[in-house]
Amino acid sequence: MEKDLLKSEDEPWRALEFYSGIGGMRYSLMKAGVNAEVVEAFDINDKANDVYQHNFGHRPYQGNIQSLTATELDSYKARAWLLSPPCQPYTRQGLQKQSGDARAFSFLKLLELIPHISQPPVLLFMENVVGFETSDTHTKMIEILGNSNYVTQEFILSPLQFGVPYSRPRYFCLAKRKPFSFRCQLFNNQLLWSPGPLLGQDDITVINKPDQSEESWDKLLQSCDPVERFLEFKSPSHQIYTETDFLETNNVATDSLGASEKIAEANEYESMDQYLVPLSLIERWGSAMDIVYPDSKRCCCFTKSYYRYVKGTGSLLATIQVRFNFKHAVIYRVVCLELVLVTYFLLNTAHIYLLFDVVFLEPKKKGKTTSLKEQCLRYFTPREVANLHSFPEDFQFPQHISLRQRYALLGNGLSIAVVAPLLQYLFAQPS
Numbered sequence: 001m002e003k004d005l006l007k008s009e010d011e012p013w014r015a016l017e018f019y020s021g022i023g024g025m026r027y028s029l030m031k032a033g034v035n036a037e038v039v040e041a042f043d044i045n046d047k048a049n050d051v052y053q054h055n056f057g058h059r060p061y062q063g064n065i066q067s068l069t070a071t072e073l074d075s076y077k078a079r080a081w082l083l084s085p086p087c088q089p090y091t092r093q094g095l096q097k098q099s100g101d102a103r104a105f106s107f108l109k110l111l112e113l114i115p116h117i118s119q120p121p122v123l124l125f126m127e128n129v130v131g132f133e134t135s136d137t138h139t140k141m142i143e144i145l146g147n148s149n150y151v152t153q154e155f156i157l158s159p160l161q162f163g164v165p166y167s168r169p170r171y172f173c174l175a176k177r178k179p180f181s182f183r184c185q186l187f188n189n190q191l192l193w194s195p196g197p198l199l200g201q202d203d204i205t206v207i208n209k210p211d212q213s214e215e216s217w218d219k220l221l222q223s224c225d226p227v228e229r230f231l232e233f234k235s236p237s238h239q240i241y242t243e244t245d246f247l248e249t250n251n252v253a254t255d256s257l258g259a260s261e262k263i264a265e266a267n268e269y270e271s272m273d274q275y276l277v278p279l280s281l282i283e284r285w286g287s288a289m290d291i292v293y294p295d296s297k298r299c300c301c302f303t304k305s306y307y308r309y310v311k312g313t314g315s316l317l318a319t320i321q322v323r324f325n326f327k328h329a330v331i332y333r334v335v336c337l338e339l340v341l342v343t344y345f346l347l348n349t350a351h352i353y354l355l356f357d358v359v360f361l362e363p364k365k366k367g368k369t370t371s372l373k374e375q376c377l378r379y380f381t382p383r384e385v386a387n388l389h390s391f392p393e394d395f396q397f398p399q400h401i402s403l404r405q406r407y408a409l410l411g412n413g414l415s416i417a418v419v420a421p422l423l424q425y426l427f428a429q430p431s
């Protein structure tokens with residue numbers, strides 16, 4: 001084995017975390033339990049860096065990754081690179097300018113530096129949106145990695161495949177520099193849609209695209225926990241701190257200065273009011289909303305525009321379950337019809353026509369919007385989105401990060417439930 005690839009067994013892998021955001025990759029590395037340390041993280045966004053610093057006690061290098069040089073990268077002596085570059089150049093909703101999009105330049109620059117680094121990384125892990133795998137950036141990445149002696153295995157996986165009721169399929173590229181190799185080499189240079197290899201299933205059938213039949217979809221969803229397990233507020237009632245509650249729970253002397261500011265602060269994030277979906281939005285966008293219930297086994301991907309827009313940015317939670325299904329509709333009409341007939345025989349008056357209207361027209365008038373209004377729709381809270389991204393309980397936002405910023409940072413993030421086993425698989429050495 002080349003001298004520069006060697007490291008003693010108990011020496012941790014030195015890793016660089018590019019596009020570190022709020023630290024999803026670092027949490028995944030911790031969760032994976034591999035012997036690795038992040039020696040530097042890089043992000044241009046100061047708010048993301050505030051959150052990172054708050055949780056890890058280290059402020060990432062704040063600057064444009066595009067301006068890093070081969071000499072600077074060499075100086076970290078890092079053997080593993082973890083990257084989650086911007087997704088916008090490849091998203092279906094975007095312009096799909098791919099390598100022509102300025103937001104792709106820094107990643108392309110890093111790739112181009114690899115052949116010029118005296119000790120290029122031994123392990124490389126990259127995350128992006130589905131769509132990246134057909135882009136010209138992907139072609140370029142595979143070409144550079146191939147020419148630089150790497151072997152790759154690629155995956156498209158979603159938290160749903162790991163028991164989390166959250167649909168967020170993402171593309172992942174795992175690369176190892178030869179003579180390092182993957183535990184199962186059958187999957188070299190393949191795109192896999194199954195977590196099978198991560199679970200030790202080395203069956204060649206995992207290479208096939210997933211079975212999209214309703215039956216296999218149902219089976220997958222049934223293996224997920226209900227959404228309820230990820231909620232911080234389980235009851236529909238609003239939870240607003242009173243001054244006494246706050247003072248009691250925080251052991252604050254009643255005469256202490258600044259208590260009311262603290263209450264206001266607590267209210268800002270503890271109150272449910274701010275999470276309720278306004279009726280005007282329900283009236284306008286109700287039919288386009290993705291509504292889930294506490295017992296649902298799936299919710300939609302939260303994007304960085306969640307809470308700013310309701311359409312296509314993530315699911316909303318119905319806190320009061322009023323599901324008017326076919327069975328209920330039949331029972332409703334039978335009961336009402338009996339009522340009409342009884343009334344007719346008892347009263348035999350013109351009011352009967354009015355009752356007929358109620359029985360037969362009311363359910364039709366009850367459009368989706370009406371029933372949505374009754375369901376007390378609310379946004380998932382940032383903590384709940386973090387839970388669905390499998391962030392640890394001790395992850396926190398510093399107080400000065402606004403609600404919108406919290407959603408935006410989380411929307412850029414990744415699923416630890418998916419990334420941790422992938423990292424475990426990448427860092428494992430075949431015996």
Ligand SMILES: C[S@@+](CC[C@H](N)C(=O)[O-])C[C@H]1O[C@@H](n2cnc3c(N)ncnc32)[C@H](O)[C@@H]1O
Pocket residue numbers: 019020021022023024025042043044045048063064065066084085086087106409412413414
């Ligand atoms: C898809 S997000 C990655 C989020 C991260 N994995 C997490 O867990 O939060 C991309 C991140 O890259 C940062 N970024 C984008 N372009 C950059 C550049 N040229 N230099 C440094 N950081 C950049 C953004 O600020 C953003 O935080």
